[in-house]
Amino acid sequence: MRRDHRGTHSLRGRLTLVNVALLALGIVAATAVSLMGMRHYLLDNVDSELLASRNALQGAGLTQKQIDSLSAIGALRDKYDPERAAARALPRADTVLVALDAKGQPIAFAGVAPTRRQLELASAVDDPAVFAGSAEAHDLKLDGDAYRAVGARIADGTFVLTATSTESVHGAIKKALRLDLALGTVLLTFLAVATMLGTRHRLRPLEDMVETASAIAEGDLTRRVPGSRDPVTETEQLRVALNSMLHQVESAFETREHSAAQLRQFVADASHELRTPLSAIRGYLQLYDKEMLREPAERTRALARMIAEADRMGRLVEELLTLARLDQQPRLRLCSVDLSALVRDAADDLRAQQPQRPLDVRADGAMVVHGDESGLRQVVGNLLANIRAHTPADAPVRVELAREEGAGDRAVRLVVADEGPGMAREDADRIFDRFFRAAGGGSQPAGSGLGMAIVRAVVASHGGAVTVETGPGKGLSVTVALPAAHT
Structure with missing residues (x-):
């Protein structure tokens, strides 16, 4: 109003x-x-x-x-x-x-x-x-x-x-005085009317600013000061500066709301994920406290389960801290990294863990990118760990590293593909969501659901992009594109 x-x-x-x-x-x-x-x-x-x-x-x-x-x-x-x-x-x-x-x-x-x-x-x-x-x-x-x-x-x-x-x-003299008074009255009346109309036109942008500020105070952060057909220079500069400030305020408010929503979701997800291992550990401790684990084999099995759940909580906390650090957009320790060496190291780890899995690695020659080595190593490791967790141990895996050039840009493309059961489209759309876990068909239990979220966050921090191609019975293919180092 x-x-x-x-x-x-x-x-x-x-x-x-x-x-x-x-x-x-x-x-x-x-x-x-x-x-x-x-x-x-x-x-x-x-x-x-x-x-x-x-x-x-x-x-x-x-x-x-x-x-x-x-x-x-x-x-x-x-x-x-x-x-x-x-x-x-x-x-x-x-x-x-x-x-x-x-x-x-x-x-x-x-x-x-x-x-x-x-x-x-x-x-x-x-x-x-x-x-x-x-x-x-x-x-x-x-x-x-x-x-x-x-x-x-x-x-x-x-x-x-x-x-x-x-x-x-x-x-x-009296006649001249009366004439001057009459003309003066007419001039004063004309000036008053002209000033009122002129100031109404000139001050209209200020009234628009007051109206916009009032609307924003009432909660409408999308309001902006409209332009004028015949703007005064100073008023137009003030309007542009005020709209720029309002845009920054709106962006900051949206960022704060988004951060607050992320924090609430983060706390809720972490609490949900930590509840299961903590409940398991608490249960075994209660059984031990009530001396219900009488056999040595039962005590050994309970101790092994508690250690496994503790390790799971440790990994979960580390992954949560990694995501929290990436959300804050930290300064990366950038250096020249040979991505082909990271791929070969991760492939060797997969062969050691699953010797029977067919693995085809195509990473000949150096593929240098400018990035954070620990973060990129975690990307490659999470992609292969995702395959271990969600595909059968005998499902073939193909890891391909190639260089792409086009539109004046140079990029390194990493493709990690398996011939596993694949995913439904609705699951593929959520693969990068935190704590999302699809039904796994691998030899290891399903992970925390943070691996692919970490992959996307690390790749985004390097200015790259990650895409997924999958379908039921068609396996899963993840493509990571990173800017190549300039030589």
Whole structure:
């Protein structure tokens, strides 16, 4: 089941909040800078017009009476150049101009009496001489409205105050602020949605990893992190590394389970096989303890049976230890081994034990392999011991050793075949199982059932293979293929 992590505590939510916060800070900073620049530019234009008007009045050299006379005849722009400058300095609709005498009292200007707004401008200025002497415009409030004002002193000492409203400037700034806030909100919303969708796509591999880890924790070791159509490099590397780790964990778990199963089977089989000789020895000891073996012949026979069972247990323990050592894949003592010499030695042992058995050995010339001599000697000895245990003493035996070359590989092939009763197919399939014993037809009692298991384990440790061909009444043929030593 996919686990859905939502909210601000998730990685997706935190990334979204961080991106939105950063963009919000950027928008606020950009808006503040742009509005400050806009305000400075607009106010600078207003101040330039005010200062130009003041300079025109002061530079014309006119007096209050001259301005009144010129205004009366209506020819201010046509007579003198200073008059045209003064005409250019006439106020706009949002400009207030008032004349003050030397005492700071409002007086008529250009034949017009002061209005209420002009009187407010005159009362808002404490010292008109300061305004006239300042090189910059000043902020004023007239009836709650913002103004920028300058002062000028004309030739007869009259002060002229000029103020221009800046409400349009502030209105433009407020409109720009509202526009920036609207656009910023749209951008923040778009970024939040885009970030959520983008992180959902980019973090999907991480969610797959969480889902896979949860499934593995619940016992499904076969789960792997699926690939992505558009993988991010780091995420894809993490996915590959995680899948590789999961594969190793699964292999290690399977190996542990297999080893544990082998150990349980090993203990069960060993206990089962050791129970019989131990029971026999215990039985004879009880008979001896109860003095039920009165005849010397009976005591001799009981002692011989106990020695035989003890020898059987000793061989069984040695074979179990051999298999346990091979299961642990020990480091072999590798050297150049002449396999034909091992075959001849084992054949001589078989002739000494069963002189009447027909034996055909074909091992001419040296057949050198790179392997462990004791292990290979045990392979050949177990194959011939298997024949002694499971075939009649007069059944012919053929031992053939040859070299094979093909597909660029060189191998030595050992064939041990007999003309005994053979085996059924179901028995042949289990011939390499531990403690498996088929019905024997030889002169010796059946072995422990570990001989062929040891053969396969030793051959596998040398990188070889062993196969069996048999059938009821067709005898048994075992073929061992080992890599030949490179010369």
